[in-house]
Amino acid sequence: MALGFIIKFTGTIMDLFLPWILSYLIDVIVPREQISEIIFFGVLMLLCSLAAWGGNVLANRMASRVARDTTQALRHDLFAKVFSLSCRQVDAFTVASLESRLTSDTYNIHQMIGMMQRLGIRAPILLLGGMAMTLFLEPVLALVLLAALPFVGFVVFYISRKGIPLYSQLQRAVDSMVRVVRENTSGIRVVKALSKADYEKGRFAGVNRAVAARETKASVTMAASNPLMNFFLNLGLTLVVVAGAFRVYGGETKTGAILAFLTYFTIILNALLSINRMFMLYSKGAASARRIGEVLDAPEDLKLYPPDHKETGFHILFDRVNFSYHAGRDTVRDISFALKKGETLGIIGATGCGKTTVLNLLLRLYDPDGGSIRIDGDDIRSIPFAELYARFGIVFQNDTLFADSLEENISFGRELERRAVEEAVACAQARWFIDELEEGLDYRLTIRGANLSGGQKQRVLISRALAARPEILILDDASSALDYQTDARLRRALHTRFQGTTTLIVAQRVSSIRHADHIMMLENGRIIGYGAHEELLKTCAPYREISEAQMGGEAV
Structure with a gap:
């Protein structure tokens, strides 16, 4: 994972250099009319692009492998822990819930670990690096854009805080659905013999609707972040474009700087959207991790006592x-x-x-x-x-x-x-x-x-x-x-x-x-x-x- 982070970091830095090189090329190199310098910086941009692409592809493949291996080990440990639980603890968790934790919850963890590696380094670096580069290129316009970021941060924090409990409720509803499915598949002969198929279909429909309702509520809550973030960021962009037009007209800013600034804004916007997506997966993964942790952290119920022998004469x-x-x-x-x-x-x-x-x-x-x-x-x-x-x-x-x-x-x-x-x-x-x-x-x-x-x-x-x-x-x-x-x-x-x-x-x-x-x-x-x-x-x-x-x- 650490090696993947280093490769991802290197590729992301290459992405950040591209708009700056483009700005320097337009504002400084092109006016000189030196073809050799233009070709040199063009080749430099191509090399940065290839390094960014290659680094991200390699890091993503490594992230998939780490997520796979981690989930495999987690599933193995969870399965082994289930066998060490006492029957009293199994009764408390219920078999349906343990099955759900071994399947859907470990899948959510897999998704979270993979996405955290893909975006957990890239998105923050693009966000912070993009803001740093905009401050370097055009401090006044950057401050206009930064004014919108507190609103975006509040949206991400508030919605994520609401989302995690909703995903916990969703997983409990999934437990109930697994239990009903398990009961019906085990007792399908009895259901058919007593002509209760319609009744059981209705019972399943009830728990299925409950799962769908909870999933809809969680998804709608988390989905509100994207349009709100777009609204605040595009509002900031509108103000940036207006302010930039006045500064270009007044000769205070160069055209290449504005072009690079808009490119960095796109990078910042995509980084924020990636962070929002990461928080959505984190909310679901954190809820699943808590449920898995409850099993892994379950205390040893049947402890081994010190030797205690008394001669009784009986077997x-x-x-x-x-x-x-x-x-x-x-x-x-x-x-x-x-x-x-x-x-x-x-x-x-x-x-x-x-x-x-x-x-x-x-x-x-x-x-x-x-x-x-x-x-x-x-x-x-x-x-x-x-x-x-x-x-x-x-x-x-x-x-x-x-x-x-x-x-x-x-x-x-x-x-x-x-x-x-x-x-x-x-x-x-x-x-x-x-x-x-x-x-x-x-x-x-x-x-x-x-x-x-x-x-x-x-x-x-x-x-x-x-x-x-x-x-x-x-x-x-x-x-x-x-x-x-x-x-x-x-x-x-x-x-x-x-x-x-x-x-x-x-x-x-x-x-x-x-x-x-x-x-x-x-x-x-x-x-x-x-x-x-x-x-x-x-x-x-x-x-x-x-x-x-x-x-x-x-x-x-």
Whole structure:
């Protein structure tokens, strides 16, 4: 950037010399009638023009490269920062807003950095240099022109001050539009199935109008600067031309000086218009930079605590854990349980009772508000994240498949051997449908695995969780799309091949967890039943009701 500024500075100085050389040529050299001197100064003007043109072209190419590299680095850092944000921080920013900051906001920064390099040196030098040259050539006329500049400066300052908040509001409106688009593209099947396309079109039209209205307001506000600047500058030029005519008539000023003065005025006018354009892009870029800065400067929410080990004798221990997503009523309260290595915990309960929240806390996607969670006696807040997450194999309730081959979706960049992938596929009961595919594990999925059925997706996701032979396996409603027979075969395979793996299963079906070593039933974020299947049938009425409803009284 510094080298580009030096080249741009040199080229701009060459531009400033041209009118002065022309004035000297007309007023001094031409009256001498020396052809050789005229040719010399003509060649000098040509060389200055070529130097100015070449310097500006080279500096502009360098500016484009710097803007590209800067934006690339900024986008990379922002993307990396998003991954270091806690889930609580992501909830606060919202996914739609983060997507907008990674795309439209970084684009605004790119535009600002590129334009600042192109005009940030050239325009001020042309403005200040042009005024200096006019003062040198014709001080009286220059003072007439300078009288208009305070008005121009006030216009630029006032409108820029108004523009930045408007562009901030515009970007927030863009966030809302991105959110609506994201919701509709993700749920397009539901929208079509319920014949709500017209309703969603109307909802999008509303946020689209809001974006257009805010953009119009910001653009109209910023656009007012150009005509106002032209008005004041052309008013000054009119006074300059009138005063210059009287001075030429009175013999106080030469014709070449007036010609050079008018050329410098054009340079000053273009410089001011460039500065105004630069301020418009700066207003938009500054608003975007502030939004990006909010993410980059977000404090580390999940800090690594000093080592804290207590011998508990259990692999996983929850001790009176409380947590709330928002200030107010706790989502889960007084959650306590203990699992030895290789044991299985089934978690069941009504929708919204806190089942997934318990898993999120174990994964340290959130930190509990009270109590402690330990793995092998270590507080999970003292375990480095890479080490903590390496212990888990996870299937989330709403998990994602990527547009890649089946093998890559299962190995997931972990450089697993093909044999480990095949064993995981067999255990997850996915081998039979994968073998039927012509490409097998090389079969390429579409976005979100749309070319697989619901049950096939779940088996691929379970394969991903099992492939690295995790120490702790988490299955969050991972068998909801499986038939009872496949679900039973999966449970038998897990019991046989993963005996040393501690497993937590969230399920809506009693049959999926009835053979677990421990079953925990939640209601409104509290434990209302804990024990084995037979024990809960005797001691927990809600669990017994669910069992009777799903499996029938005889099975109970």
